[in-house]
Amino acid sequence: MRRVMIYFTASKLLIKMAETPMFTSREKLRINRNILVLGFAFMVQFTAFHGAANLQSSVNSDEGAGTFTLAAIYFSLILSNILLPAVVIKWLGCKWTVALSFIAYMPFIAAQFHPKLYTLVPAGMMVGFGGGPLWCAKCTYLSVVAEPYAKLSGVSVEVLVVRFFGLFFMFYQMAQIWGNLISSSILSSSLGEESYSNMTSLLKSLPINDSLPLIDVGASCGVNFCSGSASHENANLEPPSPLKIQVIAGVYLACMASAVLLVAFGVDSLTRYTAGRKTTCTGKSGLRLLAVTLRQLRHKYQLLLLPVIGYIGAEQAFMAADFTQAFVGCAYGISNIGYVMICFGVFNAIAASFAGAIVKVTGRFPVMVTALLLNLCLLSALLVWRPDPQQWLIFYALAAVWGTADAVWLVQVNALSGILFPGDEEAAYSNFRLWEATGSDFSYATAPYLCVKTRLMVLLGLLLVGFTGYSTIELMEYRAKKAHHLERNFELVEDKNEQ
16 A cells, blocks of 8 residues: 555656656746847837827827827726736737737727728727736736746746846837837828928919918917817928828838737747646636725725826826827927937836836935926926927927836836735736726826816826825825834833833
């Protein structure tokens, strides 16, 4: 009997060893290659998506089609984050979930060939439904491959996960640069403008009435801009030639197709590293995740964080829709939107990289106060400044300040969500995604109906309420730590007296 038990135990051990792949030291190079290819594929994919999204409110302004499309993206993203990731990943696996989600973004670009409300909005919904599984699959893939790499390198899994995510986001942040560079280069060219050039030369041959006043763009742009207004005399708001839009869409479609091929042929399936794992996605799904997310709202800290989370989503939407259209497009020209957004992306990436290091030195609250002051100065400047194309440097300065402040809010509030709720991180981050997307969705949906001045005032109020809620959390934490410290000192004194 004992021999049988030994034989049975040995058989189980052999089966387990057979199921667990034995990796050599070269496997580290393979894992690094997978991460680099995955990051590069995301960069190529979002080069196309960010480049197209930043132009929507300016290029597809008829009937508010562009902003309604962006609202549709974030509305479907809310549903997608809750209902789809675990189901899709369990069915397809992480690698093919990423590839299929990339394909779901392609109709959004294809709709630019015939940009109407009935083509753009359904295509935007597909982007949102693909976005939920895409980001969950990416996070799962990077987390899982860190485990075998840790066994081979001797470095802890936690350190490797941070390192892999940092490498990934280095590629992802660069997408903002390349996507806007492509769009602005094409929009600045003379492609499809031969007839316009002929008309210009004809007008130059005609006598000019010097008494005609120049158009004051500041009177209709910036804080005075209303997207619902039927007439905008500014020629900067005239959509570019259809040929330019079609060329941009063609380049972006090629980028997305390349990203799909990169993942399909350049990334290993995660099953190579999941032997012995019960599942490749450990997150909750469907109504269970929704219930946990809503139950988290019973926590007072979570309720106090909601306004600042909503502000993050709203300010990002204002930047992508209102700033690009009402300020840059209206006063500086649609062809320059991409160049200004490149400046935003560069400072956003730099600030995100340095924010964590600065917090280690100064603490979180001074950094958050700095972000508050930057945003207050920024919103105040937008309320009083009359945009002038001759003051082109100011457009880039505003974008740089906005990118810096946005990075601080995004990084620090994300981190705070994990710090305040140990053991409930999934519910905390689910709430962050939910209310950030809600803030963006509300901002995009109301853009065609509210003038920029009204939207800036709403944004300013939300900022102040959000920072008040955050400051209340910091004050409550400070009092709790102080009370604990006094209680601890009292216990020590009491013990000493007893001795």
